[in-house]
Amino acid sequence: xxxxxxxxxxxxxxxxxxxxxxxxxxxxxxxxxxxxxxxxxxxxxxxxxxxxxxxxxxxxxxxxxxxxxxxxxxxxxxxxxxxxxxxxxxxxxxxxxxxxxxxxxxxxxxxxxxxxxxxxxxxxxxxxxxxxxxxxxxxxxxxxxxxxxxxxxxxxxxxxxxxxxxxxxxxxxxxxxxxxxxxxxxxxxxxxxxxxxxxxxxxxxxxxxxxxxxxxxxxxxxxxxxxxxxxxxxxxxxxxxxxxxxxxxxxxxxxxxxxxxxxxxxxxxxxxxxxxxxxxxxxxxxxxxxxxxxxxxxxxxxxxxxxxxxxxxxxxxxxxxxxxxxxxx
Numbered sequence: 001x002x003x004x005x006x007x008x009x010x011x012x013x014x015x016x017x018x019x020x021x022x023x024x025x026x027x028x029x030x031x032x033x034x035x036x037x038x039x040x041x042x043x044x045x046x047x048x049x050x051x052x053x054x055x056x057x058x059x060x061x062x063x064x065x066x067x068x069x070x071x072x073x074x075x076x077x078x079x080x081x082x083x084x085x086x087x088x089x090x091x092x093x094x095x096x097x098x099x100x101x102x103x104x105x106x107x108x109x110x111x112x113x114x115x116x117x118x119x120x121x122x123x124x125x126x127x128x129x130x131x132x133x134x135x136x137x138x139x140x141x142x143x144x145x146x147x148x149x150x151x152x153x154x155x156x157x158x159x160x161x162x163x164x165x166x167x168x169x170x171x172x173x174x175x176x177x178x179x180x181x182x183x184x185x186x187x188x189x190x191x192x193x194x195x196x197x198x199x200x201x202x203x204x205x206x207x208x209x210x211x212x213x214x215x216x217x218x219x220x221x222x223x224x225x226x227x228x229x230x231x232x233x234x235x236x237x238x239x240x241x242x243x244x245x246x247x248x249x250x251x252x253x254x255x256x257x258x259x260x261x262x263x264x265x266x267x268x269x270x271x272x273x274x275x276x277x278x279x280x281x282x283x284x285x286x287x288x289x290x291x292x293x294x295x296x297x298x299x300x301x302x303x304x305x306x307x308x309x310x311x312x313x314x315x316x317x318x319x320x321x322x323x324x325x326x327x328x329x
Contacts, residue, residue, distance in 0.1 A: 008048075075142040168211070239286060
């Protein structure tokens with residue numbers, strides 16, 4: 001936070017005693033807090049006071065009647081308050097809409113608050129904005145109380161990140177993100193295939209190429225959606241591992257405020273170490289099908305069809321190219 005906010009913003013933290021537990025992804029908590037803090041920094045023009053508070057709260061039935069989307073019950077509240085310019089009623093009503101931003105063009109994507117909103121809803125919570133023009137802003141994240149005992153960091157989370165030699169298919173529509181991910185995975189030692197959308201990824205899968213893990217964005221353009229791609233991919237090699245990634249988790253893989261059972265998600269943005277650790281975790285824990293041992297013997301090739309003896313031992317090359325100049329007959 002200090003690196004993101006600068007030295008002219010005073011940061012104060014207020015943590016209540018006897019805090020309850022809540023069930024949420026720690027990385028997404030960090031991302032949400034950072035997003036709110038950066039918005040506050042911009043609203044204060046780089047100078048002012050930022051207050052971060054954590055406490056317990058109970059939302060009763062009267063609150064649910066006023067706000068039908070709010071479920072009565074006990075919550076852990078994370079509140080971020082700034083001394084900035086505040087919001088008008090019109091801005092407050094649109095604050096959580098994707099791509100809405102009050103910042104000058106090129107200074108913001110408008111995705112920050114919508115990502116925070118999506119994370120809180122995924123965690124079964126609620127978000128409330130308290131703000132007036134010229135009076136600063138407070139944004140409260142209500143995260144549902146959990147009666148589970150606190151999780152502790154496991155040894156697996158502290159070990160050095162490692163790579164591997166498996167084949168990973170990266171399906172990502174953002175060219176910049178795709179290029180960066182491919183570079184990192186290649187540096188880790190993995191063999192990487194790429195696709196710009198779900199349909200392109202399915203084409204690669206249907207080509208018969210050996211794939212150990214499908215690393216796919218949740219939301220991509222095109223008629224074929226990521227969950228459909230995953231179902232079709234798993235119908236072919238039964239031991240393929242799948243890791244979703246997203247900056248804003250849609251309902252396609254989240255139901256009842258929770259990530260669907262058996263799914264793995266790496267939230268954007270993520271660090272190089274987080275990517276390496278999550279990829280290794282998913283590959284290590286993938287279900288092992290009957291064809292895994294045979295595939296391991298030839299990690300980057302498809303077994304030759306015995307009906308075509310002349311092709312035995314030869315590699316197959318799939319060319320995907322939209323420029324006619326480079327197409328090969």
